[in-house]
Amino acid sequence: MHFLCKLNEMAFVITDPCIATKDTACVDVCPVDCIHPRKDEPEFEQATMLYIHPEECIDCGACVPACHVAAIYDAPDTTPKSQASLIEANAIFRSGDADAFARAEALVRAHESAHPELMAIPAPDRAAAHAK
Numbered sequence: 001m002h003f004l005c006k007l008n009e010m011a012f013v014i015t016d017p018c019i020a021t022k023d024t025a026c027v028d029v030c031p032v033d034c035i036h037p038r039k040d041e042p043e044f045e046q047a048t049m050l051y052i053h054p055e056e057c058i059d060c061g062a063c064v065p066a067c068h069v070a071a072i073y074d075a076p077d078t079t080p081k082s083q084a085s086l087i088e089a090n091a092i093f094r095s096g097d098a099d100a101f102a103r104a105e106a107l108v109r110a111h112e113s114a115h116p117e118l119m120a121i122p123a124p125d126r127a128a129a130h131a132k
Contacts, residue, residue: 010052010076011059013090015083016111016118017071017126018049026063026072032056035063036095043101048108049086051093070127080130082118085111 014026014035027035027050034056037043052063052072064072073079076087085107093104112119121129 010054010087010091011057011074012052012061012063013073013076013079013083013087014050014052015071015073015079015086015127015130016049016115017069017123018067019108019112019119019123020048021069021071021123022047022050023068024050025066025068026050029062029066031060031062032058034058036093041095043095046105047101048105048112049089051090051104053094054091069123071123082115082130083111085114 022044024035024039027033027038034053035050036053037047037050049071061074064074073083079087089104089107089111092100092107094100118126118129
């Protein structure tokens with residue numbers, strides 16, 4: 001199953017400042033629980049980052065100010081080009097779907113390998129580096 005057709009419907013995208021951070025403040029404020037994996041979901045310990053389920057998101061924006069590392073962009077169009085693979089990772093991830101989880105995590109690992117200069121920056125400062 002391939003979800004690229006959903007990219008134009010995605011409201012929010014979680015990007016690389018979330019990698020290894022997984023601060024769940026965004027999860028706590030989401031009124032529809034569209035950010036996964038939550039701490040009570042089996043994938044949480046294994047996940048490299050959190051993902052926004054594009055079909056569950058209601059486009060409320062509560063997650064953006066809640067994110068302590070500024071990892072959330074309000075649309076694929078406003079997400080920096082360096083984060084493109086993470087747009088697809090958010091589109092693919094589905095809680096409880098082992099294959100989708102593996103494919104999303106593979107995209108995250110590829111992103112980490114492709115952008116060592118970004119990954120060397122502490123997570124709270126990484127979003128500022130996206131503009132450079």
